[in-house]
Amino acid sequence: MKNLSNIIRRKSTRIYVGNVPIGDNAPISIQSMVNTRTTDIAATIQQIQSLKKAGVDIIRISIPTIDAAETFKIIKQKITDVPLVADIHFDYRIALKAAEYGADCLRINPGNIGNIERIKSVVHCAQDKNISIRIGVNSGSLEHDLQKKYNGKITANILLESAMKHVNILEKLNFHQFKVSIKSSDALITIQAYRELAKKIDQPLHIGLTESGTFRNGTVKSAITLGFLLNEGIGDTMRISLAADPVEEVKVAFDILRTLNLRQQGVNIIACPGCARQEFDVIKVANSLEEKISDITTPMNVSVIGCVVNGPGEAIKSTIGVAGAKKKSGIYEDGIRQKTRCDNDRIVEELERRIRKKSKF
Numbered sequence: 366m367k368n369l370s371n372i373i374r375r376k377s378t379r380i381y382v383g384n385v386p387i388g389d390n391a392p393i394s395i396q397s398m399v400n401t402r403t404t405d406i407a408a409t410i411q412q413i414q415s416l417k418k419a420g421v422d423i424i425r426i427s428i429p430t431i432d433a434a435e436t437f438k439i440i441k442q443k444i445t446d447v448p449l450v451a452d453i454h455f456d457y458r459i460a461l462k463a464a465e466y467g468a469d470c471l472r473i474n475p476g477n478i479g480n481i482e483r484i485k486s487v488v489h490c491a492q493d494k495n496i497s498i499r500i501g502v503n504s505g506s507l508e509h510d511l512q513k514k515y516n517g518k519i520t521a522n523i524l525l526e527s528a529m530k531h532v533n534i535l536e537k538l539n540f541h542q543f544k545v546s547i548k549s550s551d552a553l554i555t556i557q558a559y560r561e562l563a564k565k566i567d568q569p570l571h572i573g574l575t576e577s578g579t580f581r582n583g584t585v586k587s588a589i590t591l592g593f594l595l596n597e598g599i600g601d602t603m604r605i606s607l608a609a610d611p612v613e614e615v616k617v618a619f620d621i622l623r624t625l626n627l628r629q630q631g632v633n634i635i636a637c638p639g640c641a642r643q644e645f646d647v648i649k650v651a652n653s654l655e656e657k658i659s660d661i662t663t664p665m666n667v668s669v670i671g672c673v674v675n676g677p678g679e680a681i682k683s684t685i686g687v688a689g690a691k692k693k694s695g696i697y698e699d700g701i702r703q704k705t706r707c708d709n710d711r712i713v714e715e716l717e718r719r720i721r722k723k724s725k726f
Contacts, residue, residue: 385422395603409436423470424447528545546572650669
């Protein structure tokens with residue numbers, strides 16, 4: 366989790382979700398959310414295990430009913446090595462139950478949790494249990510009075526006003542162990558809202574783009590949105606929201622952080638798009654290799670270049686690399702060309718073997 370970036374991060378206070386530090390220059394933590402029915406204990410635990418294997422730091426679980434709260438109790442008893450955030454909407458009593466059953470953080474949407482007295486009861490419970498809260502402002506579920514004030518138009522200002530309203534409530538209640546998210550499905554509105562919020566409060570910020578869409582479209586929109594914010598030093602914890610397997614959210618998040626040198630985990634494949642000069646099918650090799658080594662968390666760069674124009678140059682800078690040549694291609698390791706070349710029809714197997722030999726896990 367070493368930070369190799371020159372990005373100057375926004376100063377913020379520190380809170381904890383379980384044992385994971387957030388804010389005050391702690392490593393940017395990656396979150397995801399299970400999409401199983403919480404009442405399906407086996408399926409939920411299985412997905413949690415998959416997310417843990419992918420390297421997630423924090424997992425959120427939706428608790429829509431009292432029955433779901435009762436099964437959350439069982440899940441929490443079985444999952445002790447990753448913090449679980451209880452996602453609560455509408456019924457504040459479920460938040461109280463989740464806190465009682467060991468939630469490491471309560472995510473509440475102030476727009477639908479209820480009146481001030483209900484919010485107070487949740488805050489007092491969090492204080493008593495010594496757990497943190499996330500104020501989750503979302504453009505799809507803003508308070509009715511604000512929607513009326515802004516004539517139903519979603520802007521950065523309405524998101525900011527909603528967030529500050531509830532920040533002020535928590536501060537008046539002398540509760541400071543909270544983080545804030547302020548999300549829209551519109552990238553530019555989200556960026557502007559976070560920029561303005563970052564100027565007004567010192568609490569950690571949970572960044573993300575809500576309901577970003579399908580895997581490809583959502584990945585592009587999220588990478589642009591979070592890339593802008595992270596490059597400006599904004600963001601202490603993050604989630605990529607995709608209509609896809611939650612494991613893909615974790616992978617995309619790591620890809621974004623790795624690109625900005627904010628965290629390093631897993632294999633970074635550097636591959637050319639292929640052209641008439643390629644001596645092997647670069648696209649096939651790169652995609653097959655990515656799938657085979659998706660379980661590896663050790664940071665390393667692997668270059669897959671189909672010819673000798675850029676192949677040696679990229680390979681020299683990589684942990685492991687291949688530079689395409691006729692029938693047999695050159696293999697590089699730690700910048701040194703290996704004496705034995707690799708048959709072009711065995712490149713995937715050879716690279717995987719070398720990658721696994723260098724990996725810690």
